[in-house]
Amino acid sequence: MALFDLPLDQLETYLPDVPEPSDFDAYWKASLATAEGCPPLLDVQPETTDLEIVRTWDVTFPGFGGDPIRAWYSRPAGNDAPLPAVVEFVGYGRGRGLPHERLTWVAAGYAHLLMDARGQGDLYGTGGATPDPRATALGGPGVMTRGVLDPADYYYRRLITDAVRAVGAVRALPGVDPTRVAVVGNSQGGGLALAAAGLVPDLAAVMVSAPFLCHLQRAIDITDSAPYGEIVNYLSVHRDAEEAVRRTLSYVDGVSFARRAVAPAHFGAGLRDTVSPPSTVFAAYNHYGAEDRTMHVYSFNHHEGGDAVHTGRQLRWLRSHLAVSA
Structure with a gap:
């Protein structure tokens, strides 16, 4: 994909007016x-x-409505001291997989909680283990449109609540320093990390790359790539539903969560990314509530962004903020 969004100099100052519902906080x-x-x-x-x-x-912890949510909790063997913790959220369509799949944060010396995504796990990876018992509202076939006609029924209301509860769960686990908890995610996981940052006021750090669910009104106007393409396809069939859909999406927009976030933050974006278009990522970054924030840009990359190069930068940045022993 060639460059399709705003040029970098405009992205760096892109601060759109992203309206939010008057009852956002109450919701x-x-x-x-x-x-x-x-x-x-x-x-x-x-x-x-x-x-x-x-x-x-x-690990099983209660998410939205007390529904049981599964997670893997891992830590370096032979170390029972309280460790800083990283809560990781997975990308769209992925489940928690197998316990040996994601070892970067454990290998770096952190306690690590990998949250399963309710009702997901069947698009790629090695599956999930958490059903969504409340997936009864109309919409689909993907979770992006499940219950999208009503904010009360929307899938991401449940998943974001699960993400917040995951932070409480890791703080209750043995061998975790509850004052040093970070959240991390890519794509959907990045959107969940941003949401957690806006709803949990005392996180130690936030790391998001190619965050999905940001500046949603623009995203569905400029890209047909999945998962945003699911909204486009849905509205191509349900032609009178646009107002209701846009209203629902306004309750889960990462820009609104970013405004409320106060933890130090580390971002990454690929300028050729049609899945999480760069202007939507910069909208969240430029609205982010903390002064301690940094952005890494990958001019020739798509949704993979900086990949392992970016992970290395995350490791160095997080060590400086969570002070894990070298």
Whole structure:
């Protein structure tokens, strides 16, 4: 894909007026309240793996409405001291997979919680383990449009609430320093990390690359790439639903969460990315509420962005903010 969005000099100053519903904060207060009264953890079971230097547990915690959400909790073997923790969120269509798949953060010395995505896991990877018992509203076939006609029914209301509850879950696990918790994600995972940053006021750090769910009104106007293409396809069939759909999307826009975020943040964007167009990423970055933020741009890359190069930059940046032992 050739360059298709704004040039970099305009992206760096791109600060669009992204309206949000007057009841945005009330909506999210009510959403998070669906899990009030639930314990932070429902179950923690040791998981047998063939890894010698990593220990893993199969964790279940209550998400939206108290629904059970699965996660892998991993940490360096032989170290029971309280560690800084990284909560990771997965990309669109992926589940938590197998416990040996994502070891970067554990290898760097962190405790690591990898949250499953309810009702996902069937597009790529090695699957998920968390159904979505509330996926009854019209919409589909993908979760991007599930319940999209009503903010109360929308899929991402549930998934974002799960992401916030994941932070509470990791803080309740043994061997975690609750004052040093970071969130990280790419694509959908980046959108969830941004949402968590806007809804959890005391995170230590936020790392997002190619974040999905940002500046949604522009995204569905300038790209047909999936998952935004699912909205386009849906509206091509449901021709009178545009107003309702745009209203629902306004409750989950990453720009609104970014405005409320106060934790230090590390961003990454590919300028040829049609999945998370660069102007939508910069909209969230430029609206981000903390002064301590940095952006890495990859001019010739698509949705993969900086890939392993960017991961290396994340590792160095996070070490400076969470002070994990070298």
